[in-house]
């Protein structure tokens with residue numbers, strides 16, 4: 084076997100890890116051999132097979148998205164600026180229902196391979212090296228996701244999500260929940276089978292995790308079975324948790340407990356659980372419930388929270404709040420959720436909305452969001468070799484081009500990245516010591532073709548929306564365009 088190659092990346096700023104927290108070395112180098120980092124420092128006197136050295140580059144750990152839907156997310160693209168008021172700002176309820184019980188959803192005409200290839204591409208373009216995928220892997224039980232993740236070179240935590248209920252629209256538009264616990268149990272079993280087949284695939288870059296689709300559409304028995312399976316198999320669990328207002332209130336009305344109290348009482352929570360969103364916990368201004376309780380329970384359990392600020396802010400919603408969760412001692416991670424798959428934008432939105440909520444210009448700070456996208460994500464996945472640039476860590480490395488007028492003069496590279504940066508400035512993404520994106524092109528696929536296919540498929544899905552709408556309305560009727568179409572010549 085050939086000796087692994089040694090690569091040195093030089094940066095004007097290198098975000099190194101000192102064993103406790105990030106540190107800035109300026110200028111600095113990071114050196115990796117094979118899939119591992121072997122040196123981080125001001126310089127290196129060893130021999131490198133390759134040297135990557137361009138001016139004004141920021142070198143950071145590979146970013147971690149702990150909540151993503153690797154799809155075109157056609158529905159989410161429709162509801163921005165709109166949606167039914169009776170859903171109380173929820174987004175996906177506007178398009179997730181099925182017209183007929185057990186019938187197809189409006190995304191049915193989509194082509195999963197096109198969607199997954201597109202979304203993996205956009206993640207690598209914004210410097211995401213590890214992604215936790217939330218979708219159900221239809222129609223082939225996650226095989227497409229597994230194969231394309233392998234081709235892309237990304238690190239992925241995944242198994243097809245499962246649920247004990249599905250949504251449907253009645254003929255008058257009412258939103259119905261149709262329960263199928265046995266279907267959920269079968270889904271859990273299928274997820275365990277997927278993990279048995281794929282855990283450790285692609286040189287260890289694919290790792291299993293159990294994805295209980297939603298707390299809201301799960302039952303005590305399915306949660307119990309999920310908890311048991313995770314403990315037995317040594318897997319982590321994630322779930323959409325309290326992302327809808329009615330989820331909080333219905334749980335309280337039914338059980339006299341908040342969702343967090345219920346999960347704690349059931350023994351579901353633990354350090355191996357990643358709660359996606361956790362928006363409506365006790366104390367959130369829309370819950371009408373006092374603060375004490377929920378954050379303490381989540382913190383005590385050691386569960387992590389994955390926050391996706393962009394999708395919520397666009398629906399007029401805020402997490403309340405990053406400083407409050409951090410002060411409670413909860414590990415916070417970041418997710419790219421729907422679109423755009425730009426985790427740098429998530430950092431910016433998280434910092435700005437967090438300050439608005441707190442009425443405090445000092446907290447959360449840019450470093451809090453940067454930590455969430457690196458060390459926080461790694462902790463959520465139970466990894467001490469990700470989210471950091473340090474000898475022995477995985478060579479998951481991102482180079483950001485700061486040689487541009489939008490960034491301008493830099494006094495603090497983390498604040499520049501969070502407040503002025505975008506995913507478009509990521510120039511190179513390295514996963515497991517392999518360059519998977521360089522000079523804004525993913526190496527696995529023809530990026531122009533990936534985008535063209537994505538446009539074709541999304542257009543087809545939107546054109547079919549009326550066939551799935553309870554009253555046969557088109558996308559434009561249901562979600563009026565920003566401006567009317569031009570009627571003249």
Ligand SMILES: [Zn+2]
Pocket residue numbers: 150151152217323359420
């Ligand atoms: Zn989600």
